[in-house]
Amino acid sequence: MYLYGASGHAKVIIDILHAINEPIEALFDDNETINNLFDYPVLHTSEIKGPLLISIGNNNIRKKIAESVSVTIGQAFHPSAIISAKTNIDKGTVVMQGAIIQSDVNIGKHCIINTGASIDHESLIGDYVHISPHCTLCGNVEIGEGVLIGAGTTIIPGVKIGCWSVIGAGSVVAKDIPDHVLAVGNRCKVVKNL
Numbered sequence: 001m002y003l004y005g006a007s008g009h010a011k012v013i014i015d016i017l018h019a020i021n022e023p024i025e026a027l028f029d030d031n032e033t034i035n036n037l038f039d040y041p042v043l044h045t046s047e048i049k050g051p052l053l054i055s056i057g058n059n060n061i062r063k064k065i066a067e068s069v070s071v072t073i074g075q076a077f078h079p080s081a082i083i084s085a086k087t088n089i090d091k092g093t094v095v096m097q098g099a100i101i102q103s104d105v106n107i108g109k110h111c112i113i114n115t116g117a118s119i120d121h122e123s124l125i126g127d128y129v130h131i132s133p134h135c136t137l138c139g140n141v142e143i144g145e146g147v148l149i150g151a152g153t154t155i156i157p158g159v160k161i162g163c164w165s166v167i168g169a170g171s172v173v174a175k176d177i178p179d180h181v182l183a184v185g186n187r188c189k190v191v192k193n194l
């Protein structure tokens with residue numbers, strides 16, 4: 001596996017790849033001052049190789065890179081994650097330690113399902129989404145493309161979050177949230193447009 005991005009997020013993905021015995025060939029990064037991460041070389045080249053995981057936490061940047069490369073895309077699920085056999089997860093998505101993904105969930109490409117997050121039955125997660133550590137998504141939740149759900153957020157059943165919106169850490173979302181907004185709080189409310 002090759003990784004694009006040599007930051008803290010890459011360190012967590014490296015742990016997952018170790019846990020599943022997936023060899024790591026090298027990392028790529030645009031920052032020419034970073035030449036290695038742990039024992040792995042960091043390359044600065046436009047010749048990107050696959051299978052590739054984009055190991056960058058920012059959803060916009062992950063999308064830009066995904067659209068600019070034409071190599072095989074990998075996947076990485078930590079063995080401690082519990083993933084229903086009746087779930088579809090698209091390429092490029094990583095599932096961190098202790099996450100739980102229940103039956104009939106669909107998750108798009110290049111998503112991050114972070115440490116200890118729980119996604120319940122029949123939920124729909126768009127492409128380039130980040131579900132941060134210890135979020136709880138109840139059943140039938142819908143998350144639009146590019147959304148960041150901040151750490152520890154709870155989303156009650158059936159709620160829809162619009163594309164490229166951000167939900168602040170620790171929020172409780174009981175009503176639908178539109179596209180391109182920042183919304184925060186218990187009784188989560190929109191505080192600004194993005």
Ligand SMILES: CC(=O)SCCNC(=O)CCNC(=O)[C@H](O)C(C)(C)COP(=O)(O)OP(=O)(O)OC[C@H]1O[C@@H](n2cnc3c(N)ncnc32)[C@H](O)[C@@H]1OP(=O)(O)O
Binds near residue numbers: 114132133166167170
């Ligand atoms: C392994 C990992 O680390 S994964 C990374 C996971 N990342 C996260 O969970 C980060 C989530 N980010 C947040 O919660 C941030 O605070 C954000 C995105 C909500 C806000 O960031 P900014 O755009 O900088 O907004 P800003 O700090 O100006 O806040 C706007 C208002 O919302 C408030 N606010 C910000 N965050 C929160 C929050 N989580 N809950 C309640 N209110 C909040 C601020 O106090 C501010 O209120 P004010 O205008 O009355 O002063």
